[in-house]
Amino acid sequence: xxxxxxxxxxxxPLMPVLFVGHGSPMNAIEDNEFSQTWQQLGASLPRPQAILxxxxxxxxxxxxxxxxxxxxxxxxxxxxxxxxFEVQYPAAGMPELATEIKENAIxxxxxxxxxxxxxxxxxxxxxxxxxxxDIPMVQLSIDxxxxxxxxxxxxxxxxFLRSRGVxxxxxxxxxxxxxxxxxxxxxxxxxxxxEVRDKVNTAILDGNHQSVIDFQHQGAAFQQAIPTAxxxxxxxxxxxxxxxxxxxxxxxxxxxxxSLSMTGIMIG
Numbered sequence: 001x002x003x004x005x006x007x008x009x010x011x012x013p014l015m016p017v018l019f020v021g022h023g024s025p026m027n028a029i030e031d032n033e034f035s036q037t038w039q040q041l042g043a044s045l046p047r048p049q050a051i052l053x054x055x056x057x058x059x060x061x062x063x064x065x066x067x068x069x070x071x072x073x074x075x076x077x078x079x080x081x082x083x084x085f086e087v088q089y090p091a092a093g094m095p096e097l098a099t100e101i102k103e104n105a106i107x108x109x110x111x112x113x114x115x116x117x118x119x120x121x122x123x124x125x126x127x128x129x130x131x132x133x134d135i136p137m138v139q140l141s142i143d144x145x146x147x148x149x150x151x152x153x154x155x156x157x158x159x160f161l162r163s164r165g166v167x168x169x170x171x172x173x174x175x176x177x178x179x180x181x182x183x184x185x186x187x188x189x190x191x192x193x194x195e196v197r198d199k200v201n202t203a204i205l206d207g208n209h210q211s212v213i214d215f216q217h218q219g220a221a222f223q224q225a226i227p228t229a230x231x232x233x234x235x236x237x238x239x240x241x242x243x244x245x246x247x248x249x250x251x252x253x254x255x256x257x258x259s260l261s262m263t264g265i266m267i268g
Contacts, residue, residue, distance in 0.1 A: 008096075009049050009050065009097070009164040009165050009166065010049065010164070010165060011163060011164065011165075012046075012049070012163060012164060012165035013046070013163070014162050014163055014243075014268060015046065015048060015161075015162045015163075015165060015166060015167050015168070015268065016045060016046070016167070016266060016267060016268035017162070017167075017168050017169075017170075017238050017241045017242070017246075017266075017267040017268055018041070018167070018168070018169045018170070018238065018264065018265070018266060018267070019169075019170040019171075019172070019234060019235050019237075019238035019239075019264060019265040019267075020038070020125050020169060020170070020171050020252075020264045021034075021172070021173045021174065021252060021260075021261055021262040021263050021264050022056075022120075022121055022124055022125050022171045022172065022173065023173060023256060023260055023262050024260075025077050025080055025084055025120045025124055026080065026081075026084065027124055027125075027128075028084060028087055028120065028123065028124035028125075028127055028128075029083055029084055029087065033252070033254075034252050034262055035128045037251050037252050037264070038125055038128035038129050039128050039129070039131075041129055041251070041266075042128065042129035042130055042131070045129075045167065047135075048135055048165055048166060048167035049135075049164070049165030049166065050094050050097050050135065050136045050137065050138065050165065050166050050167075051091075051126070051130075051135055051136070051137040051138070051166065051167050051168075051169060052097070052101075052137075052138050052139075052140060052158070052161060052166055052167070052168045052169070053118075053121075053122040053126070053137060053138070053139050053140070053168075053169045053170075053171060054139070054140045054142065054168075054169070054170045054171065054233075054234045054237045055119050055121030055122045055139060055142075055171045055172070055234065056121050056142070056171060056172035056173070056176075056230045056231040056233070056234055057076055057119040057120060057121040057122075057230075058116055058119055058121070058139055058140075058141040058142060059141065059142050059143075059144040059230055060141040060142070060143060060144065061143065061144065061145055062108070062110055062141075062143055063107060063108070063109045063110065063140065063141055063142075063143045063146075063154065064109065064110040064111070064112045064116070064140070064141040065098040065101060065102065065109055065110070065111055065112065065138055065139070065140055065141075066093055066098065066112055066116050066117065066118075066138050066139045067093070067095045067098040067099070067111040067112055067113045067138075068093050068095065068112075068113055068114060068117070069092060069093050069095055070090075070092065070093060071091075071093045071116070071117035071118050071137070071139070072117035072118070073087065073088045073089050073090070073117060073118055073123055074116070074117045074118060074119045074120070075087075075120065076119045076120055077120060087123070087127065089118055089122075089123035089126060089127050089133050090133050091118070091126070091130075091133040091134070091135060091136060091137045092136040092137075093136060093137065093138060094136035094137070094138050095113075097136070097138050097166070098111055098138050099111065101138075101140075101158065101161070104157070104160060105154070105157045105158070106157055107153075107154050107157060109140075112141075116139065116141070117139075118137065118139065119139070121171040121172065121234075122137065122139055122169075122171060125169070125171055126169075135167075140237075142230055142233050142234070144230070148213045148214075148215070148216070148229070148233065148236055149213060151233050151236045151237055151240070152209070152213055152236045152237075152239065152240040153240065154237070154240070155236065155237040155238070155239070155240025155241050156240050156241070158237075158241065159241055159243075162241065162268075168237070168238070168241060170233075170234030170235055170236075170237045170238040171234055172230070172231035172232060172233065172234040172235060173231045173232075173260055173261055173262070173263075174196070174197060174200050174225075174226075174231075174232060174235060174261045174263055175193045175196055175197055175225040175226070175255065175259060175260060175261035176225075176226065176228075176231035176232070176259070176260055176261070177193075177224060177225060177226075177227050177259040177260075178259070179227070180224070180258060180259040181257045181258060181259055181260065182257050182258035182259070183257065185257070185258070186256055186257060187256065188255075188256075188257060188258040189255035189256075189258060190224075190255075190258045190259055192220070192221040192224045192225055193224075193225055193255050193258065193259050193260075193261065194255060195221045195225075196221050196222055196224075196225035196226070196261075197225075197253075197255060197261045197263060199211075199218070200212060200215070200235075201250060201253065201263065204239065204248060204250075204265060205248060205250075207242075207248075209239050209240075209242075212235065212236070212239060213236060215232060216229075224259075225259070235265070238265055238267060239265075239267075241267065242267050242268075243268075246267050246268045247267075247268065248265065248266070248267055249265070249266045250263060250264065250265060250266075251263075251264045251265075251266060252264045
């Protein structure tokens with residue numbers, strides 16, 4: 001293993017792992033029950049030396065890490081207020097961390113030095129958890145062409161980071177069907193969304209990871225709740241990092257607008 005010569009990471013007690021249901025980009029600038037919980041997390045978590053974020057909003061062919069020293073803030077959405085487009089999250093990147101991950105992983109991981117940055121799956125949450133943007137962050141992309149088992153297995157290759165002071169965060173939504181969003185009722189929840197939320201929650205709390213991995217083969221409700229996998233996949237990275245000794249708890253466990261679950265998971 002090569003040592004980091006700059007911003008060197010020190011050994012640490014095992015860091016927790018998060019999966020965060022990020023929901024609407026508006027959560028980035030709103031003061032609501034979800035953003036308040038994220039703020040509370042930031043106050044209670046052990047302070048990381050760096051963050052690795054797996055966001056639903058960076059899909060690629062192959063797996064990549066952001067490797068630029070100053071990643072740009074990406075406003076990857078449309079139709080929202082100007083205030084949201086003005087948000088910047090100026091956290092530093094950490095090229096040395098990206099290089100170390102690549103060198104330690106069995107999976108072939110590419111280094112992106114210019115194309116990406118921090119998309120809203122990352123910064124909309126992180127600006128509440130760490131509002132000072134004073135912790136360096138690296139993003140890991142989701143290979144759109146791989147099966148769920150690939151992502152769960154890759155997470156295990158990242159486990160060494162937990163004892164190097166790195167907070168690993170998956171950002172997506174377990175239930176995410178934008179075509180079925182109920183724009184008239186913020187508190188609506190479809191029966192199929194509740195069914196999937198409850199089944200996945202039970203599997204997570206029971207440690208039944210195989211059931212969570214096999215979401216594509218569990219019937220019509222799952223097909224409605226997870227019509228595409230990109231928002232679900234970050235959950236598999238979080239679960240792949242769980243050890244037998246880790247405690248697991250839920251937060252922000254609510255369905256909004258009929259077809260979006262805000263459920264978050266704390267591991268460790």
